[in-house]
Amino acid sequence: MKGRFLRAPAYWMIPDGSGHWISDGYLDFQSERFGCVVSMHPFSLNNLSSVPWFLRKLINPNGPHRPAAALHDELYELRGVTQGRNFTRKECDQLYLDAMLSDKLAYFDALPKDAREAIKHHGLNKNFTYRAEMTDRWVAYLLYAGVRVFGWVYWARKIRNHH
Numbered sequence: 001m002k003g004r005f006l007r008a009p010a011y012w013m014i015p016d017g018s019g020h021w022i023s024d025g026y027l028d029f030q031s032e033r034f035g036c037v038v039s040m041h042p043f044s045l046n047n048l049s050s051v052p053w054f055l056r057k058l059i060n061p062n063g064p065h066r067p068a069a070a071l072h073d074e075l076y077e078l079r080g081v082t083q084g085r086n087f088t089r090k091e092c093d094q095l096y097l098d099a100m101l102s103d104k105l106a107y108f109d110a111l112p113k114d115a116r117e118a119i120k121h122h123g124l125n126k127n128f129t130y131r132a133e134m135t136d137r138w139v140a141y142l143l144y145a146g147v148r149v150f151g152w153v154y155w156a157r158k159i160r161n162h163h
Helices: 066-077 089-100 104-110 113-121 137-150
Strands: 003-007 011-013 021-023 027-031 036-040
Touching (some): 003 089, 003 104, 027 089, 036 066, 066 089, 089 137, 104 113
């Protein structure tokens, strides 16, 4: 199962020494698996990708899986409760995998107009112009396995207050 991004925000690093980032807009992912759109609100706080230091030679924490990681981080912060749905931890992890395996072109189309124009200006749009998975399959499944095995640690934390 896959899906596609409908909207993707920019992320700004917060100089807190903890690697947190904050979104400036909505992140919307249309899930084929669950038949719904999962939407994260502007100003969502996340760390984008928790790749352990010993894997960083293989997997860039700033790789193409970042929007999927942002979606996953926020779902974990909310303990899966969003928009009248109550996703289990496993379902949140499945959404992460599906988002990583969504296609590059759909992600490019979901970016704000200014971001698309800047990407084109720098000639980087070639990275998005074909219908290939955003994240290499082996990377997506390795990251998915990581959250399945170790995600319970973060899932068990107290839910952050949202307004």
